[in-house]
Amino acid sequence: MSTAPLCHHFDAGRCRSCSWLGLPYDVQLLDKQRQVETLLAAHDVAWLSPVASPQLGFRNKAKMVVHGTADDPTLGILNPAGSGVDLRDCPLHTPGIRAALPVLADFVTTARVTPYDVPARRGELKHLLVTESPDGELMVRWVLRSQEPVTRIQKHLPALRAALPALAVASVNLQPEHKAILEGDREILLTEQETLTMRVAGLDLHLRPQSFFQTNTAMAAELYERARAWVSEVGPGSVWDLYCGVGGFALALAGPAVDVIGVEVSTEAVASATLSAREAGVDATFVAGDATAYAVAAAAPPDLVVVNPPRRGIGAELAGWLETSGVQRVLYSSCNAQTLATDLAAMPSLRPVRGQLLDMFPNTGHYEVLTLLERR
Incomplete structure (x- = not known):
């Protein structure tokens, strides 16, 4: 090989x-x-x-650190200096996730959701979590410091669903602490559909926002x-x-x-x-x-x-x-x-x-x- x-x-x-x-x-x-x-x-x-x-192209879940500004967000990781490294085209992710991440980056700008600045401890959007099912449906979760941006996310969600028809489940997760924790305990569901169906090995497994599934x-x-x-x-x-x-x-x-x-x-x-x-x-x-x-x-x-x-x-x-x-x-x-x-x-x-x-x-x-x- x-x-x-x-x-x-x-x-x-x-x-x-x-x-x-x-x-x-x-x-x-x-x-x-x-x-x-x-x-x-x-x-x-x-x-x-x-x-x-x-x-490559096998990873069904993207765990993206959001950095930068609402006008110019990065989705990816932080470098040793604490600056964002944009990895929205990471080749590990499934094609559906790679196609969705630029649309979701634009949504950060449209909804005016300020990325969290780790060194300064200010801002709202900490992580963006995206999962794709074998059927091509998407679950999108915004991990926020507070509920302050939720109304704007809800306001612009119909436009996002029009731009991203595969979006089936959307939620906000609240993680208010300044710690290296991916997500918090509280989840706010934004869509009528509550679960993503993972069809594997002849099984239809329902995945809720805070449930674990192999990546x-x-x-x-x-x-x-x-x-x-x-x-x-x-x-x-x-x-x-x-x-x-x-x-x-x-x-x-x-x-x-x-x-x-x-x-x-x-x-x-x-x-x-x-x-x-x-x-x-x-x-x-x-x-x-x-x-x-x-x-x-x-x-x-x-x-x-x-x-x-x-x-x-x-x-x-x-x-x-x-x-x-x-x-x-x-x-x-x-x-x-x-x-x-x-x-x-x-x-x-x-x-x-x-x-x-x-x-x-x-x-x-x-x-x-x-x-x-x-x-x-």
């Missing part, structure tokens, strides 16, 4: 977020596979070939398909999906003979998962709560537990519970093989028998790894 054309921002040194962009893609995959195999070398894992991603749609589909295939081989009668998010794993594994429960701390995500299950006619239950607390308080374990934790891993308490619970199988989807290795060490009775790397984050050292654990 040849080296992909380099991003002109990368070539100019303006943005090095894709730190591996200069490596041929086959080398990237080989290096990632070596990393995960080294980290899990203590276990006899049957490794399947890594799953490659499109190297690489193609790899998310591969992840759910593999989970479905691996789990169908062992035929569990009951499944828990801990850290279930909007219910991807739970709904992929649900069936007439499977009792599925998803647990997620985000009430927004649980509402999304519940709606998806109801529309699909799937018998799955979703609970808002802490995954570890739910497991520890349960009277008995299911046949199989799915865990898809954040980068910090599942932690000692949940790993300890899984070790002693008697659960026969665990499907662990990890975005950090270092914490995966730590968690596996705390569960010696659960042996990883199969693993596969999915390149969820091309051009970086990050990836997703799926492992199936079976009790010895």
Whole structure:
């Protein structure tokens, strides 16, 4: 495989977020596979070939820092000096997002929404968050310091929807603190449509503004398909999906003979998962709560537990519970093989028998790894 054309921002040194962009893609995959195999070398894992991603145009969500002025905004990142670097043409984003960002930059000017100046601590618009569904619909969120610009955004929203027909869901998120936090707790919905439908792996997953979804749609589909295939081989009668998010794993594994429960701390995500299950006619239950607390308080374990934790891993308490619970199988989807290795060490009775790397984050050292654990 040849080296992909380099991003002109990368070539100019303006943005090095894709730190591996200069490596041929086959080398990237080989290096990632070596990393995960080294980290899990203590276990006899049957490794399947890594799953490659499109190297560019794969990212379904743009998280843009807004800087500059209302007349001349930048959408992108901040450089070390605190000035804006405009990345509205970033080649990682899907074509729909790349087409939308210039229109949204013009909207900042039209609606007179002043970008937030980090060093001066003044202004309103901190971030612009844009998500594209596989159907080409868009969710747009303005992250503001206060409600002051909301009336102007609402006033000009019809014109924006005319200029951007793909816009389906729009909201304002309020993040008043001067901290490096992407978004706040309060969301103000501006459209009648409340969710974006992410159609992946035969699933229609509803995504609300504050819900998490994998940023690489193609790899998310591969992840759910593999989970479905691996789990169908062992035929569990009951499944828990801990850290279930909007219910991807739970709904992929649900069936007439499977009792599925998803647990997620985000009430927004649980509402999304519940709606998806109801529309699909799937018998799955979703609970808002802490995954570890739910497991520890349960009277008995299911046949199989799915865990898809954040980068910090599942932690000692949940790993300890899984070790002693008697659960026969665990499907662990990890975005950090270092914490995966730590968690596996705390569960010696659960042996990883199969693993596969999915390149969820091309051009970086990050990836997703799926492992199936079976009790010895």
